Amino acid sequence: MKNLPPGQKESEVFPRFGLPQYANRFPKEVEKIEIRIGGELEEFIISNELNTLKRVDQTSDFHCVTTWSKTGLNWSGYRFRDFYTEFVLPRLQNEMRYVILKSQDGYKTSLPLEDLLHENVLLADRLDGLPLNIEHGAPMRLVAPDHYGYKNPKYINCMEFYADEQVFKTGLYDFIDHPRARVVYEERAKKGPGFFFRYLYRIGVKGTIKDYEKALAEYRAAKNS
Numbered sequence: 001m002k003n004l005p006p007g008q009k010e011s012e013v014f015p016r017f018g019l020p021q022y023a024n025r026f027p028k029e030v031e032k033i034e035i036r037i038g039g040e041l042e043e044f045i046i047s048n049e050l051n052t053l054k055r056v057d058q059t060s061d062f063h064c065v066t067t068w069s070k071t072g073l074n075w076s077g078y079r080f081r082d083f084y085t086e087f088v089l090p091r092l093q094n095e096m097r098y099v100i101l102k103s104q105d106g107y108k109t110s111l112p113l114e115d116l117l118h119e120n121v122l123l124a125d126r127l128d129g130l131p132l133n134i135e136h137g138a139p140m141r142l143v144a145p146d147h148y149g150y151k152n153p154k155y156i157n158c159m160e161f162y163a164d165e166q167v168f169k170t171g172l173y174d175f176i177d178h179p180r181a182r183v184v185y186e187e188r189a190k191k192g193p194g195f196f197f198r199y200l201y202r203i204g205v206k207g208t209i210k211d212y213e214k215a216l217a218e219y220r221a222a223k224n225s
C-alpha cells in the first residue's frame with residue numbers, strides 16, 4: 001500500500017471525472033492555448049508566450065475529493081510561479097492575494113495566490129509524454145497536487161487576480177468549495193469535518209465515471225459522424 005493522504009484510496013485508472021453537470025460539456029478550442037488574464041489589472045491574453053518559460057516535468061499524485069487517488073502521473077508544462085513572475089507581476093499596481101480560475105466548459109474555482117505559487121503547481125499541457133487529451137483538460141489545465149481535484153481546472157481559459165477574496169458563483173455545489181481544499185488537512189468541504197464527506201462523496205464515484213465515459217463516447221461519435 002502506498003502512503004496516501006487521509007481517506008484516499010488508490011485507483012488503477014485515471015478516469016475522466018467531475019461534477020455530474022459537467023459530464024456533457026467539452027472545450028471548444030483544444031488546439032490553441034489562450035488564457036485571459038484579468039481581475040484588478042489591465043486585461044491581457046497569454047498564449048504562445050508561455051513557450052518562453054522553462055518547461056518542467058513532474059510526477060505527482062492526483063486526489064479527487066470523492067476519495068479516489070491516481071498516483072504517479074507524469075505531467076509536463078510550466079510552473080504557475082514562473083508564469084506569474086514573468087507575465088503577471090510586472091503589470092500589478094498592488095499586491096494580489098486571491099485568484100479565480102475559469103474554464104472553457106464554464107467551470108470556476110478559486111485559490112489563494114500563495115497556494116498557487118507552490119513549486120509543484122503547474123500549467124500542464126502534456127500527460128505521460130503526450131499532448132493533454134480531452135479527458136484530462138486539453139489544451140491546458142492546472143495541476144495543484146496538494147489540493148483536491150476540484151482545484152485543478154481542466155481547459156483553463158481565464159485567471160483573475162484580486163487583492164481580496166471575492167464572492168462569486170463557483171462551478172461547484174456551494175457546500176463543496178472549500179477556499180483551499182488542501183489534501184493533507186482533508187479540507188473536503190466548506191464546513192464540517194472532512195472525514196464525514198468521505199462516505200458521502202464515495203457513493204457517487206462509480207456512477208459519475210460511467211456518466212462521464214458515456215458522454216465522451218457520444219461526443220466522439222458526434223464528432224466523427
Ligand SMILES: Nc1nc2c(c(=O)[nH]1)N[C@H]1C(S)=C(S)[C@@H](COP(=O)(O)O)O[C@H]1N2
Pocket residue numbers: 014015016017018019022063064065103104105106107135136137149150151152153154155
Ligand atoms: N473544467 C473543469 N475542470 C475540472 C472539472 C470539471 O468538471 N471541469 N472537475 C474537477 C474535478 S472534481 C476533478 S476530480 C478533476 C478530474 O480530472 P480528470 O477528469 O482529469 O480526472 O477535474 C477537476 N477540474
Ligand SMILES: [Mo]
Pocket residue numbers: 017018064065066148149150
Ligand atoms: Mo473531484
